[in-house]
Amino acid sequence: MISGTPTAFPAADADAVLAGLRNLQMKSPHLVFRNSDKLTQGWKLQAEQRASFIDLFGSDLIVVPGDEVKEKMLAFYRHSYERAGSKGGPWTRPDLPDFPFTGDEQVAVIFDEEDGLGFYRDFDLAQEVFADPALIIRRRYRDVVTAYLRDEDVTPVPLRRLAAQDAGKAGEVFRRLLKKKDFSWERDGETLLRKHKPDWFASPRLPRVIPI
Incomplete structure (x- = not known):
């Protein structure tokens, strides 16, 4: 059953439509995880990324000055992608935003098994x-x-x-x-x-x- 008004898009608009879908997924992850296969895949990916974090830093918790958080996270992204066999990733993006921390504060970066990646001032x-x-x-x-x-x-x-x-x-x-x-x-x-x-x-x- 399909509920709502369907809309057709030409093939040339596929990239724009899929980009919108990715934004929707990021804003409403619970919709993605209604699919049990996606839920299983999400937990698997999170466990793999946590393993990469621990492999790189030696623990699932590190405490660093706020102005070093971005550097640490770029290193983690690169390590995680490369372990998964990918040569490209977010560390190559020139527009990657800075993290809202300063060098005057110590920030804990915790990759919790259940709660995932978190930052604590x-x-x-x-x-x-x-x-x-x-x-x-x-x-x-x-x-x-x-x-x-x-x-x-x-x-x-x-x-x-x-x-x-x-x-x-x-x-x-x-x-x-x-x-x-x-x-x-x-x-x-x-x-x-x-x-x-x-x-x-x-x-x-x-x-x-x-x-x-």
Whole structure:
């Protein structure tokens, strides 16, 4: 069944039509992944790219100055494409936009198995306060942790990674931040994340890599 008004295009317009389709796919990936084969392909591609990231950097998490993020990502794109047997890729594009980070901030680039590639500002400060929870009384540290928790555009990934280093210290960070003396990360952490990031938990995770 076809619903809607069909439109025919001449063959000469194929490139323009397909370009529009790619834009639609990028804006609405859930439409692509209604196809179970595409969903399987997306997870496979994401796993391959994550493996390339780890192969290049030695870990799925790196922390770099903001003005080096673009350089690192171009190196990753090239490494990933070349591992897949391709000689061309986004690193050859002169119009590739800069990343919105400065050299004054340390940015974590995390290629999470489930959530894909993500960028997190001031990760160095977050690492410091999760190593020494007493620092949470200082505003710059408190603001970073608060942003990671309350900003719905920030996934649970960085807080989960930080807490995984020491659940006891993570609990202390949030006991001090939330003023809840009985808070335990092991017991209450996921509930806290679900409270502040309901949209992230509202539907199953989809690959961040979209088969075109």
